[in-house]
Amino acid sequence: MSDPQTRGDEWLWGWDPTPGIVSVWAEGDGIVHVWRRVDGALVHETARFRPWVLARSLAGLDARFTTRELAGPGELRFVVRADHLRALPASRDDVLALPAEEQYLVASGRTYFRGMRWGDVRRMQIDLETTGLDPQRDRIFLVAVRDPDGAVEMLEDADEAQLIRALVERVRAIDPDVIENHNLHGFDLPFLDRRAQLLGVPLALGRIGHGLRQRAARRGVAIGADATRRVRFVAPGRELIDTLDAVLRYDFATRDLAGHGLKGVAKHLGLAGADREHIRGDQIHDVYGRDPERVRRYARADVEEVAAVSRMLGGAAFALAQMAPRRYERLADAGPATGVIDPLLVRAYLRANEALPASTAGDGTQHTGAALHLFAAGVARRVVKADVASLYPSLMREYRIGPTRDRHGVLLSLVDRLVDQRLAAKAAAKLAPAGSAERHAHEAMSAAMKLVVNSAYGYLGAGGLTRFSDVHAANEVTRRGRETLELMCRELAARGVTLLEADTDGVYFAVPESWTVDDERRVVAEVAALLPPRVHLELEGRYAAMLSHEPKNYALLGYDGALTLRGVAFRSSRSEPFADRFLRAAIERLFAGDVAGVRGVFLATVAALRHHELPARDVSSRVRLSKAPSEYLATRESRRELPYEAMLASGRTTWAVGERVRVYRTARGTGRVIDELDDEALDDDARDYDADHYVRVLRDQYASRFSRALAPDDFAAVFADPDQLSLFAPSLAAMRPVLTRVFESTTATDDD
DNA sequence: TCATACCGGGG
DNA sequence: GTGTACGGTATGA
Numbered sequence: 001m002s003d004p005q006t007r008g009d010e011w012l013w014g015w016d017p018t019p020g021i022v023s024v025w026a027e028g029d030g031i032v033h034v035w036r037r038v039d040g041a042l043v044h045e046t047a048r049f050r051p052w053v054l055a056r057s058l059a060g061l062d063a064r065f066t067t068r069e070l071a072g073p074g075e076l077r078f079v080v081r082a083d084h085l086r087a088l089p090a091s092r093d094d095v096l097a098l099p100a101e102e103q104y105l106v107a108s109g110r111t112y113f114r115g116m117r118w119g120d121v122r123r124m125q126i127d128l129e130t131t132g133l134d135p136q137r138d139r140i141f142l143v144a145v146r147d148p149d150g151a152v153e154m155l156e157d158a159d160e161a162q163l164i165r166a167l168v169e170r171v172r173a174i175d176p177d178v179i180e181n182h183n184l185h186g187f188d189l190p191f192l193d194r195r196a197q198l199l200g201v202p203l204a205l206g207r208i209g210h211g212l213r214q215r216a217a218r219r220g221v222a223i224g225a226d227a228t229r230r231v232r233f234v235a236p237g238r239e240l241i242d243t244l245d246a247v248l249r250y251d252f253a254t255r256d257l258a259g260h261g262l263k264g265v266a267k268h269l270g271l272a273g274a275d276r277e278h279i280r281g282d283q284i285h286d287v288y289g290r291d292p293e294r295v296r297r298y299a300r301a302d303v304e305e306v307a308a309v310s311r312m313l314g315g316a317a318f319a320l321a322q323m324a325p326r327r328y329e330r331l332a333d334a335g336p337a338t339g340v341i342d343p344l345l346v347r348a349y350l351r352a353n354e355a356l357p358a359s360t361a362g363d364g365t366q367h368t369g370a371a372l373h374l375f376a377a378g379v380a381r382r383v384v385k386a387d388v389a390s391l392y393p394s395l396m397r398e399y400r401i402g403p404t405r406d407r408h409g410v411l412l413s414l415v416d417r418l419v420d421q422r423l424a425a426k427a428a429a430k431l432a433p434a435g436s437a438e439r440h441a442h443e444a445m446s447a448a449m450k451l452v453v454n455s456a457y458g459y460l461g462a463g464g465l466t467r468f469s470d471v472h473a474a475n476e477v478t479r480r481g482r483e484t485l486e487l488m489c490r491e492l493a494a495r496g497v498t499l500l501e502a503d504t505d506g507v508y509f510a511v512p513e514s515w516t517v518d519d520e521r522r523v524v525a526e527v528a529a530l531l532p533p534r535v536h537l538e539l540e541g542r543y544a545a546m547l548s549h550e551p552k553n554y555a556l557l558g559y560d561g562a563l564t565l566r567g568v569a570f571r572s573s574r575s576e577p578f579a580d581r582f583l584r585a586a587i588e589r590l591f592a593g594d595v596a597g598v599r600g601v602f603l604a605t606v607a608a609l610r611h612h613e614l615p616a617r618d619v620s621s622r623v624r625l626s627k628a629p630s631e632y633l634a635t636r637e638s639r640r641e642l643p644y645e646a647m648l649a650s651g652r653t654t655w656a657v658g659e660r661v662r663v664y665r666t667a668r669g670t671g672r673v674i675d676e677l678d679d680e681a682l683d684d685d686a687r688d689y690d691a692d693h694y695v696r697v698l699r700d701q702y703a704s705r706f707s708r709a710l711a712p713d714d715f716a717a718v719f720a721d722p723d724q725l726s727l728f729a730p731s732l733a734a735m736r737p738v739l740t741r742v743f744e745s746t747t748a749t750d751d752d
Numbered sequence: 753t754c755a756t757a758c759c760g761g762g763g
Numbered sequence: 764g765t766g767t768a769c770g771g772t773a774t775g776a
Binding site: 090091097099215216217218219220229230231248249251252255334335336337338339455458462465466552567568574624626 | 764765766767768769770771772773774
Binding site: 128129130131132133134138181182183184186187188191242244248259260261262279280281282283284285 | 760761762763
């Protein structure tokens with residue numbers, strides 16, 4: 001038995017040093033194909049392995065099997081082997097049967113990409129341009145391909161079958177380890193597969209075999225009639241990577257993306273060219289007919305942006321594949337708990353010759369969530385946000401909270417190691433030159449480690465899904481979390497701050513007028529010193545003012561004047577443009593202490609509505625049509641609904657379910673549709689909207705966001721009808737925003 | 753009004 | 764032989 005240090009390393013990285021594995025493929029027959037990059041060249045090796053499963057008992061099993069009994073109290077204690085996977089039982093409650101290539105990786109201790117850098121992997125990008133989104137009806141007319149060295153080529157052919165053959169030929173000639181695109185698994189591959197099938201063209205995109213295989217995947221596409229069965233495609237010998245998965249993971253950590261589409265993401269990350277060609281999706285084929293060069297520029301930009309997004313964000317999955325015993329493409333879309341941590345634990349227990357627990361449904365214990373407090377509502381000045389980074393994993397490490405059935409403490413060992421090695425990776429990244437491959441590699445490793453560390457708590461709470469899940473341990477983590485948050489709040493309050501809102505791992509508070517930045521830092525540091533050593537409280541942000549409305553619904557004013565609105569009360573895609581502008585302008589006045597100014601904004605908005613000074617677009621809202629025309633007509637007599645009435649009144653009698661339109665209410669009580677795409681429509685703007693209705697909307701749905709910020713009488717005066725202006729005008733100048741303490745507001749949020 | 757189910761993307 | 768989260772929106776009772 002090896003020493004604890006080595007053992008812990010093996011749990012995290014495996015043990016077999018074979019370098020350069022870029023793809024693994026195994027069937028049930030005990031033959032495994034391994035493709036490796038050796039000094040840049042591709043080597044294809046095959047090896048034998050004996051398929052195996054873990055079983056609770058040997059009852060009913062044939063004498064042809066070989067078996068081995070594992071130690072410890074776990075239920076899954078017999079390793080059963082056979083010449084072919086077919087002869088072994090499939091996965092069920094009392095049997096663990098991994099996919100064939102994972103059996104090989106777990107047993108051998110090999111992983112992908114040892115000794116490789118992210119840039120060493122040969123990655124090709126492909127992007128289909130089609131006449132529409134439905135492969136049953138639409139067709140492919142162009143494919144952009146980018147080879148691993150950056151050369152871009154357009155494949156075009158009016159004969160779609162020829163076009164698909166040309167694509168397959170290019171893939172085989174370039175022979176990449178990885179094929180990438182944005183939404184590859186959600187669009188390109190299913191579309192390509194369907195078209196190839198309809199046209200009878202073999203889709204031999206892999207390194208062996210003649211067509212694509214499928215694997216079950218929650219976030220795959222529905223194939224055939226059974227919509228509950230979702231799959232992703234597999235090309236043996238290559239890894240099919242969807243940059244959308246990398247983007248989702250990235251945004252999960254940073255939460256700074258407005259959307260996950262390729263164009264927006266590339267722009268956000270600074271990867272888009274200044275003259276990037278844009279064409280609206282439904283016009284691409286039309287434009288191709290008139291101006292094919294433009295579509296080529298567009299498709300070229302797509303594959304180049306995919307390559308750039310992948311280079312920047314794809315390193316994290318690459319790093320995960322150096323740790324966990326699964327195919328790279330599965331680690332790229334796996335959930336971190338079931339998809340990364342569980343395989344690591346399985347490998348660790350088998351390495352220790354230790355039996356695994358059977359999956360259990362849990363004992364019915366409820367999972368309790370984090371704490372959420374609203375202490376005060378209204379307007380506060382000099383606001384500080386302090387929070388604990390990675391609170392839950394820190395608590396798990398501090399109090400040694402792990403799954404009861406994890407006798408060897410593998411999960412905590414993994415978390416300890418990952419936290420330490422992540423700090424090392426972060427430090428190494430800082431030392432490497434900006435933009436260098438080394439820095440990228442260290443940052444990617446750090447991102448991958450963070451992903452796993454932060455999901456360790458989720459692993460505990462995922463009752464039934466993860467092998468070692470333990471709701472009691474998860475509850476102990478959240479209990480410690482609530483305790484920590486309460487301690488933070490109590491100690492901050494004792495140092496003279498005004499608590500505003502606290503949620504899970506962070507707290508907003510206001511400091512006295514006389515305080516300097518150093519005073520703010522000092523109290524945070526003092527309170528941080530009272531927390532357990534591994535729990536690090538930090539000053540996360542400073543704001544000039546905060547309008548606290550409801551839990552998780554607030555507005556913040558930065559010291560740079562930037563206004564941030566959070567929560568449904570302040571931002572909604574359905575809100576009318578005039579109302580959005582009203583909210584921002586009025587909140588700005590409020591933060592300036594200018595209550596008369598708030599009324600001014602209100603009065604100006606009311607007047608603009610009543611005098612029809614605003615274009616109809618400003619009062620319109622974006623809605624989704626969820627009923628088909630026939631559906632709506634069936635219920636129209638009993639219940640009239642504005643969006644559909646607006647469509648009918650605008651002469652639109654047909655529409656597609658799911659279509660989004662801008663509508664507004666007209667004075668005659670029906671509605672009208674605004675053509676969003678047609679800027680000219682502004683010119684013949686009838687401005688026939690129902691002004692009184694929109695004044696009511698303004699007062700009831702938007703002015704109400706100020707109810708906590710003003711004393712009740714003041715609130716009534718500020719948002720009173722314009723006719724009453726003279727009554728209240730003299731007192732407006734004396735009014736001040738208020739902050740009110742809220743009592744009994746503590747909740748433990750329910751999550752599951 | 754409130755709870756819950758579903759979506760995010762691609763042409 | 765699969766399973767994130769999160770915040771928003773659309774839906775049903």
